[in-house]
Amino acid sequence: MSASKEDDGGLAKTDEIPNAGFHLPPEMLQAMQDVFPSNDPLDKPDFSVVDYINGLFPTEQSLSNIDDAIFKVKTEIRDLDAEIRDTLHQQTEAGDEGQRALRNAQGAIAQLFVQIRDIKQKAEKSEEVVKEITCDIKQLDHAKKNLTASITTLNHLHMLVGGVDTLESLQSRRQYGEIANLLHGLMNVLEHFDKYLVIPEIRILADRLAKIRQELGTQLLSDFQSAFSAASAKQGTPSSQLADACRVVSVLDPKIKKELLAWFIKMQLSEYLVLFEESQDTAWLDKIDKRFNWLKMFLVDFEKRFGPMFPTDWEMSESITLEFCDITR
Numbered sequence: 001m002s003a004s005k006e007d008d009g010g011l012a013k014t015d016e017i018p019n020a021g022f023h024l025p026p027e028m029l030q031a032m033q034d035v036f037p038s039n040d041p042l043d044k045p046d047f048s049v050v051d052y053i054n055g056l057f058p059t060e061q062s063l064s065n066i067d068d069a070i071f072k073v074k075t076e077i078r079d080l081d082a083e084i085r086d087t088l089h090q091q092t093e094a095g096d097e098g099q100r101a102l103r104n105a106q107g108a109i110a111q112l113f114v115q116i117r118d119i120k121q122k123a124e125k126s127e128e129v130v131k132e133i134t135c136d137i138k139q140l141d142h143a144k145k146n147l148t149a150s151i152t153t154l155n156h157l158h159m160l161v162g163g164v165d166t167l168e169s170l171q172s173r174r175q176y177g178e179i180a181n182l183l184h185g186l187m188n189v190l191e192h193f194d195k196y197l198v199i200p201e202i203r204i205l206a207d208r209l210a211k212i213r214q215e216l217g218t219q220l221l222s223d224f225q226s227a228f229s230a231a232s233a234k235q236g237t238p239s240s241q242l243a244d245a246c247r248v249v250s251v252l253d254p255k256i257k258k259e260l261l262a263w264f265i266k267m268q269l270s271e272y273l274v275l276f277e278e279s280q281d282t283a284w285l286d287k288i289d290k291r292f293n294w295l296k297m298f299l300v301d302f303e304k305r306f307g308p309m310f311p312t313d314w315e316m317s318e319s320i321t322l323e324f325c326d327i328t329r
Helices: 027-036 050-056 061-174 177-191 202-226 239-250 253-266 270-275 287-306 316-328
Strands: none
Touching: 061 177, 061 202, 177 202, 177 239, 202 239, 202 253, 239 253, 253 270, 253 316, 270 287, 270 316, 287 316
16 A cells, blocks of 8 residues: 655545455444444444554654554554464364264264153053053952952851751741841842842742741731630730731731731721620710720720830721721721
């Protein structure tokens, strides 16, 4: 770069030195200035070579220091070259490190993929094991249910066999209190064997129990008739044995209860049939109040003497009253 004409303000003019540099967008220049702030005139976006030289050598006398200026510029150039080399070296090392990091990352990804594949395979194996265990648990559960049902059935069978033998013994001794409790339990147990009645042994036990119930019905009717014979129908007294017998009747065939009540109520109203027979004066319609007075006195006495003997749900007073009304009608 040289200056061919003199000027009062410096050694060179702006239009005599070409600007060989390239232009960057203003936005980029401003961004660079914000990131790397500098007061060096060489870093200014509007740097002018001519202004810079004129600033270094404003007069002809200052040209005596040109060697120092050239040395300084060369020193800066060397420093810039060294900085550029260092930067390039660092970038090269950074690139190598980046490549190594990329390769390490790829290797880690490959290992992770292998681990994930192994975990997936183990999970599939675990799922198969769980399925097998679940299947075994289901089989064990079915086996447990079958075993429980077998033990329960065996226990019921033991109760049925022993209960039938005990019931026959109690029947012969007329221990109706124990018979009532045992018979009710045996009837419940026998319900569990409804689907097993095709088995001969079960059928024999069921037939024995049915026979005992039938015999008990006949025996109980006989015991009641003996206790309340026709000769002492009104004077008959209740007993704990007959009270227990009523409990047994409740477990037997309903026909037994119906037959017993029909006989007993008819027997209790036998006196009424005699007192108010058609040939008696009290049988006339104008003496109807005597009939109902007799009924009131009879029911009071009946509840006092026989009320505790019969179960409450038999409603004996109501049944007697109903029969009384039917006879009176």
